[in-house]
Every structure is written in structure tokens, then in C-alpha cells.
Amino acid sequence: MDPTVAITGATSGIGRAVAEAFVDEGAFVAVSGRDGDAVDRTVAALNEGEGADGDGDGGETAGTAWGARADVRDEFDLERFFEGVAREAGPIDAVFANAAVFHGGPGESPIDEASYAGYDDTMRTNARGVFATISEAVPHLAEDARLVVPSGAVANESRPGMGAYAASKAAAEGIARGFAADLDATVGVVDPGLVATDLTGKERARDPESVAPLFVWAATEAPAEDLNGERLGLREWKAATR
Template sequence: MDERTVVVTGGTHGIGRAVARAFAAEAWTVVVGARDAAELEETVADLVSETDGTVTGLRADVRDEFDCERLMETTSRAGPKSGIDVVVACAGVYHGDAGETPIDDESYSRFDDHWRTNARGVFATITEALPHLSDGARVLVPTSSVARDGKSGYGSYAVSKAGAEAVVRGFAVDTDFVVGCLDPGQVATDLTGGEGRDPASVAELFVWAATECDPDALDGEVVGLADWKRATRDETNDGIDREEATGGIDG
């Protein structure tokens, strides 16, 4: 059994679930956080059955800093040693259909919840994890090219992802931990309406970033599929180029 512990927010769907499964398959202690208790229970049971790993779940809404605090405190005691080795902040929302939510048609309520979940939620997740991080711990935050490139129709979702990237850069320069963004390109999740690559095909990017990626290349930066391909020369990623790897939204 690996003695390392990872916590994955938004771990019942899409990228989060695939990432939790990938770490469980590597014999890490995995703690999954999510808002829906029933989905959380089902996910944990499935992951344990599929990987025979040590997986537990805790209901947590990243919009609530007290939920985040409780999640991190619980995670720090979940493994064979105290502390958290990796945080993967996958919790996120997209209100509307991907690419069809122009900002000039955005409601205040959607803007606020995008920001509260996707940007402030990342801030709360990292803030509450800090007291529990082990030496050499890493924090990984999925991102999207819409955070950096002007693309029509992504409205306040794009604003919130840009905010999340700024949060990551802030923690990278103001703390001694490695905090970075991962851009998996467009992935088939609820956020993308099922369009994009299989979440399982990008999950290993997160495991690699957590364990092997050069910390200087990750800290405060955006690492994509093309970077992973170059670093690992994994033949299963043949045909992925940088343009493809940074398209669409994460989920």
C-alpha cells in the first residue's frame, strides 16, 4: 500500500471521478469530496470495487469554507500517516450549454455561482488544505484555455476559470508548496454536454503531475497534455498536439 494520501473535490463525476480512480489504482489513500451524498456513496463503492483501493468519501460543498475545513481535517487523518500529499480541486459548475452562454446574456445568479464555485471554491479548498499539507505536497487545479483566450459563448464560466488560475498563481508565489494548473483539453463530462475525450484518458496526467512532473514547470504554471506527452513519451498519447490539448473546457 502506498502511504500517500490524495483528496479530490468534485470526485463523483467526470475528471474528478476518473482522477480518484487513477490514484486508487496506484494504491493511494483517496478521499473524495462532493455535494451529493447519494452519488458520493455510490462512487466510493464503485471505486473500491474497481480498484480494491482505500477510498472514502465526505460530503463537502466547496462554496462553504467550513465544509472544506472539515474535508481537509478528515483527509489528513485518513491515511497511514498524517497529512495530505496531493489536493486535486476538480469541483466546478457550468450553468448553461458549453459555448452558448455569451457574457452579454449572463444573469447575475449564474455569474455569482460560477465565481463562488469555480474561483472562490478553489481558494477555499487550498486555504483549508494548507495547514494539513505534507512536506513536498502538491495542489492541482484543472483549467481550460477559455481562462486565457477570448472565446465566444463562455460568459462568466471563463471569468471564473481565469479567477481560479489567478488564485493558483497567488498560492504558488506566496507559499512553499507546489500549486499548479492542469489543462486536459475538452473532456466529455456533464459540463461539456458529453463532448470531448474520455475522462479516463486524461486521469494519468494528474497522477504524473502529482508524482513526476518537474515542480518548477508546474508551480504557478499551466501544464497540458502536450507537456505530459513530451515528458513521458507515452505512446498512448500519440497524435495529441498542443492546439488539441488546450481546447474547450474542463469538467
């Protein structure tokens, strides 16, 4: 049976690329984001078989996309989103808690200059948003479901100018480990390395499309015991799939 996958922050960057990869694998993919119009455009493009860059060269669509507006800062949005996914496609096999913000720019946002408002919104989106995403997904999970939280080196390495974003990623990893300890479902962290997205703005970084298969592998094929409460990255993926 083809899996049912739910992705937050799925209208651009890694989230959009992962949605495209899952659709290509034949999955039912539920996408969400803060911008309802962007969600509608993403769903239409995925169902028309367009590539993650929207250039229309993605080939014939194998799976199905569905979407709804949801702001991960609002648990009631997430409650409605996951209820909608379950109503449309049944129990959810994989959740990708991808939605995140970065107020400022990487390397240009020292934490000692962070505003309280910016810090609070970053933590509410990137950390509490992960907590709320997993919490609201739990009632709708399939047996052997997997929940994946993206992170990066900034979660456990001191790097200048990463501000509240680094703190929020460390918190998100802690939240994932907590759920891994307390849920029957598999919950883990995936680190794709430096990826060029709207958040990072890095020109010399991997394209989101190049790391999307890593997330698909983690959510479907990686040994559950290697993912649960742990962090998987490019090295583990390449070793397992070469």
C-alpha cells in the same frame, strides 16, 4: 509510502476518473462532492475496484477510497473534509481542486446574457471554491505536497458563449499562481484540453479516463519547478512520458 490524495468534485467526470487512477496506483483517495449519496456510491465503487465508468471492469483495487460530502462554496464543509482526510490518513500529499459548475451550455452562454445569480454562483464555486479548497487544505499538507487546479484554453482565449465559466477559470488560474508564490507547497494549473463531461457535453472530446494519467503525473512526477505557478498540459505530459 503510498500518497494521500484529496479530490473535490470527485463523483463524476474528470474528478471521478482521477480518483480511480489514483486508487489504481495504490493511493489513499479522499473524495468529496455536493451530493452525499453520490459520494457514498463513488467510494463504494472505488473500493470494489469498479472502473471510472462504473462497469465493474477496473480490476482489483490497489488503494483505498474514503469520502465525505463537501460543498466548495462553504469553507466550513471544506474545513471538516480536510480534517477528516488528515484524521483518516495523515498528511495530504496531493490536492485536486476539481469542483466546478457551468450554468448554461458551452458556446450557448454569452456573458452579456448572464444573470447576476448565475455569475455569482459560478464565481463562488469555480474561483472562490479553489481559494477555499487550497486555504483549508494548507494546515494538513505533507512536506512537498502538490495542489493542482484544472483549467482550459477558455481561461486566456476569447471564445463566444462561454460566459461566466471562462471568467471563473481565469480567476482560478490567478488564485493558483498567487498560492504558488506564497506557499512552500507546489501549486499549479493543468489543462487537459477538451474533455467530455457533464459540464462540456462535448461528444467529440477526450474521455475523462484518457486524461486522468495527466493529472496523476502532474501531482506526483512532473518536475515541481515546471508545475509551480505554471500551466502543464497534454504536450508536456506526452513529452515526459513517451
